[in-house]
Amino acid sequence: MAAAWFRFARRSSPFSVAFRAFSVSVSHQASRTPVGFIGLGNMGGPMAKHLIDNGHPVIVHDVYPEAMTSLEDAGAIKASSPAEVASKADRIITMLPSSPNVQEVYCGEQGILSKVKAGSLLIDSSTIDPAVSKEMAEVAAKKGGVYMDAPVSGGIKAAAAATLTFMVGGKQEEFEAAKELLQFMGKNVVYCGDVGSGQAVKICNNMLLAIEMIGTSETMNLGMRLGLDPKLLASVINMSTGRCWASDTYNPVPGVMEGVPSSNNYQGGFGTALMTKDLGLAQNAATATKSPTPLGSLAHQIYRILCNKGYPLKDFSSVFHYLSEEEKK
Structure with a gap:
């Protein structure tokens, strides 16, 4: 899986020049694998567009079909459900309004975790209860996924300008893999601690x-x-x-x-x-x-x-x- 290989490359031997070259190659390969994006409102829409503009194939889903139209025109691929996104991408970003929305998108009948691939990186940029983030991380881990919370600050102007600040919670060894994606949407990507710390x-x-x-x-x-x-x-x-x-x-x-x-x-x-x-x-x-x-x-x-x-x-x-x-x- 591209996400898993990227994290492996980031964590492994620091002294081999040859391996560093391999790491760069894997990073480049990972950047060209599909990224899922769920939640395309005032914040999520511009964020997904930045990923497209930076060469990432993006698979999108939103409960409002019209929210997907402009991104489809920009090159995104529409998915009919979070489950379909998870079946086609092993790096997924969610930007949703509330804790219940996050629980439904991840754990619902057609949720991400119903089709998640082992080793998938799941980044939630919603602002929700830290306890719910911890709950989602536990459930994702049982399915073989890696969940991180990464809420944002800066508002719609920063989302449009790709100058958001991301506050990331999760395992520190996974942070670089998350940052590799988030840096295209923000100017500050800050590691805050364990899952829930970002929230x-x-x-x-x-x-x-x-x-x-x-x-x-x-x-x-x-x-x-x-x-x-x-x-x-x-x-x-x-x-x-x-x-x-x-x-x-x-x-x-x-x-x-x-x-x-x-x-x-x-x-x-x-x-x-x-x-x-x-x-x-x-x-x-x-x-x-x-x-x-x-x-x-x-x-x-x-x-x-x-x-x-x-x-x-x-x-x-x-x-x-x-x-x-x-x-x-």
């Missing part, structure tokens, strides 16, 4: 991101109500100690920045419902570890309210719109 890093990051976005939205709204020009306020914040990603890269106020969801009626980007899900995962982890997260808990409540107020499909920066409208009432 742990991701939910911590997203809890901070939500708190940061709410704080930026409150600050911008206050400044505007004090009569400040939002672009001026943002520029000063971004050269001062209040600077953060939500203010200088993903500002939530319409018109302050181009090319971000706030300037497109909060369309695209990272949905409020997905942020709410991630905050729920963080709160579950906080409860399990008895970690005090008062701001994380409050952020979760705020985003749950947003979902109930009609914002679930809007980008999570729409918290600014919600807060500004609420204060007018």
Whole structure:
């Protein structure tokens, strides 16, 4: 199997020049074997396209057939189910919305593990409960597969630009084989520890991101109500100690920045419902570890309210719109 041979080549004798040449050859051969990609939404679609653009034969599947059309036009091969993907590829990447979706795609009747080949490398870039990642790794191992969690940070702009950060959890000896694929879709591929560690890093990051976005939205709204020009306020914040990603890269106020969801009626980007899900995962982890997260808990409540107020499909920066409208009432 190409994935297994690539991992063998990476792990074996470091002193033989001839073997290093063999390793490079195997790496090149592995890069030309089919890669499966399941989940072609705002993030998964561009990620799969980068693999195609870098010469990888890609077999794709999504529950929405239209999501496969543009990739098929770019050269991808459509599959009717995750099982069909697994029967044709021994390196598979999944990018799915939630833990139940991951469990179904891997363990369902037509799931990956019903047809997985021994030695297959299974990389899940979804953001899910770390406990589910560990469960999937155990089930995959019984079928002869190698499961790694590799959630991402950076959003749709980074997915489109291939500048994502991957947070990888799994056996360290398998990391290079995973990185060989992930490097085509991101600029940072970081090994975080055992299976589930990537998810742990991701939910911590997203809890901070939500708190940061709410704080930026409150600050911008206050400044505007004090009569400040939002672009001026943002520029000063971004050269001062209040600077953060939500203010200088993903500002939530319409018109302050181009090319971000706030300037497109909060369309695209990272949905409020997905942020709410991630905050729920963080709160579950906080409860399990008895970690005090008062701001994380409050952020979760705020985003749950947003979902109930009609914002679930809007980008999570729409918290600014919600807060500004609420204060007018």
